Structures are given as C-alpha cells and as structure tokens.
Amino acid sequence: MQHVLGLKCTICGKTYRTGEIAYVCPDHGDDGIVDVQYDYDVIAANISRPHLAKNSDPTIWRYKPLIAVDPATPVPPMRVGWTPLYEAPRLAERLHLKHVWVKDDGMNPTASFKDRASAVAVVKAHEEGAEIITTASTGNAAAALAGLSASVGLPAVIFVPKAAPPAKIAQHLIYGARVMLVDGTYDDAFELTLKVAREFGWYNRNTAYNPYMSEGKKTAAFEVCEQLTLALSPAPYTGAGKWIAPDRIFVPVGDGCIIGGIHKGLKDLIALGWIDHMPKIMGIQAAGSSALVDAWERGLQGWEMTPQPAETIADSISAGLPRDRNKALAAVRETGGAYLRVSDQEILDAIPVIARNTGVFSEPAAAASYAGLVKAVAQGMVDSEEHVVVLLTGSGLKDIKSAMKTVPEPPIVAPDLEAVREIIE
Ligand SMILES: *Cc1c(COP(=O)(O)O)cnc(C)c1O
Ligand SMILES: [Zn+2]
8 A cells, every 4th residue: 555654653653554553552552543644645646636526436435545445455335425415504594604514424324424434444354354343333333334244245243332222233133243232331342342353363443443444434524525615616616626625514522533534534635735724623522421522621632531431312422431532632622623512402402403404314423413513603613604514423213212302292193184184273
C-alpha cells in the first residue's frame, strides 16, 4: 500500500510500519490507539475531484484510494455509503436557522453507520488471511459485521450485551453470525473480545482497537462535502472548484470512533486542498453516558479518563470508557466545536420531530444528534447563516420499543364508516 506511510500512536506519537504492529501501540497496552498516516501526493495521483464527478460508484469505495486498503483487495458486494444528504427546511425553520441538512445513514444495508467500518473490516480480514472475524458491539457494529461477513462468506463471532435491542440481535442471528450475549455491559463485552480474539487468533474488528475502523467511518465526511457541493453547485457539476464544507457537523458519540473518523476525513480533504475550511465538530452524548463531555469540560486528555457509569436509552452511544477517546477529544478541540449532553427525554422527543419534518426515522442514538443541535441553538452557539449537517446514524426500526414511547396508542376501530366518523369528529 504505497499511499499508507504508517500507524502513529495517538498517545506517544511513535510511528510504526503497517505489519509491524497488529492493532495498538505496544507501549500502552490496549489503549495505544493508532492513527493511519497517508502520503497525500500518492493519493492525489490516484483520485481527484473531477475524476469523482464522473465516478458513478454509489458506495464508500468511490474513495478507495483514500482508504488504507490494498487497491487489489476485493471489496464486499453490499452497497455501503453514499447515503442521502437531505436539506431539511422545516427543521431549519423550527430552529430559526437557514441551512440544515440531515444525512440518513440508516439507509446503509444493515441500517446503520457501522456498515462503513465493517465493510473495511471485512477487507482487512481478507488481507490478513483471517478465517474468522470477531467484534464486541452495543448491537449495530455487530449487525454490520454479521451482514458484511455474510456477503463474502466469512464466519463472524460477536459479543453484545444481553440487553441489546431485539431487532439488532435478530440481525446477528439471521445473518448467521455466532452470537454470544454477554452478561454485562458493552465495556465488559469489549474486554472479553480482546482476550478471546488473542486466544483463538481471530481478526478483531473492535472499535478504536482496530485502527482501520476510523478509515471506514471517515467516508461520511467525504460524502457530506461532495454531496453538499453537488447540491449547491450549478449543473453540470464537473469537480473543477473546491468542495463546499459545512460550517458545523453534529455527531452522536459513544466510543468516539465516528466523530474521530469524521475529523480524519475532513483533515484528509484539507491536506488534499479539496476544502478550504475545517467545520466545527459537535459531539453529542447522552447525559447518562457522557464521559467525553466531562473530559472536555475538565480539560482532560483521553489517557487521563477513567471508566464512568453508562446508562441511557440510546444503547448505541452507551460507553463507560469511550474507546476512541483520544481521537474523539481531538475532533472537538482541534476544530473549535463543543461537547454537549442531552437527556434521554430530549432524545426521545427528537425522534418524532425528525421523522415528521424530514421523513427520516431514527433510532435513539441517531436522534441524539438532532437533540444536540436543538441544545446548541438554545445556547446561542449556532449562527443562523451557518450550513449545519446533522448525522442520523441509524434507523428507527432498530429499536421500536423506544420509538413507541414517544407516540400514543392508536385507537382500535370497528370496520365500519360510522365508527371512523365518530373518531374523526
Ligand atoms: C455506534 C453508533 C454511534 C456512536 O458511534 P461511536 O463511534 O461509538 O461514537 C452513534 N449512533 C449509532 C446509531 C451507532 O450505531
Ligand atoms: Zn505509543
């Protein structure tokens, strides 16, 4: 992989060649999360904006030269990425803003953002010659891995907390993954998977521990800028000018891999000279699982953080010790963004508001992103002229039980006209 220079430790800055380490910087145990370093001259020789303008591949693989995979490795057939970016004028109006956009990552094949990372995981497992792949997950990462693995016939073993929403567990089982429900939290499942993968020699997809997951997740940042440019440029779009970056991006945060990935993608675009400013990245956590908000407020570094209790209805962002905390804090600090907490009630309230004003049905973790925008506006953080993007990271069909808490029971009606008239009047 000519375009990959190495893997740089996010704690000590030591850089390794790929292949020299499997996952993390050995000087810091399992916390030594590394970041993939690129040669942007090599990348620029293989991909350009005009080239992308003519590329009809509607998946993350349109950006393959920007991802740390061997160009020759086959990619899974499922259609991951290039999810819709919708303008949301009615949401904007509610908030007295002018330009609000939502990105519907529930449109991915297993209905969450995690498909972006799991697609890359399957490619890396193939490159490593792995026979089995494993992951810990709150539910969506495992559903994504189960689906992407099934698409290429790679056996997957997954560890999820036993309290994961049934729809997600159904996905794991139907895709034929070997499922183990852990009698504990996501953090317990994570630690267990580290031991199990080492013991049995399985390829480990665990978020943050595996450095390539950020590289899959960053594709959403490329799409946001390319799609915003397509939407705002006169047709025909040729890719001649720079891409348009939004001013602010709202990201729901659990482990911090998505937010770190978004930051990475934007840094790639800056390095290539494809965008001219860095958007402010806003990290939104559930109040009951807000270790990164605490650390940001207290000025802590990722390696100074300790495990906190994590309890929220938004299961996908429940993480006591966010695994990608170094990258997650840098994303907000280096872009002049902020971390905000939203309550479970604010998250639930956001679900029907998003759905009724955009047509997008979100699971609680995804809705947290919009609840964060509401809070940021209330706190006067957002200028009305800004272009704001809200990442909606997962489909509402993933967690019907939570969604149904936000709406009344419908009436049961006898099958005749008069009964309907009575209800309507
Ligand atoms: C995983 C997930 C998140 C949070 O991503 P992290 O990388 O853990 O911060 C947000 N929303 C949904 C729907 C998810 O599945
Ligand atoms: Zn290190």
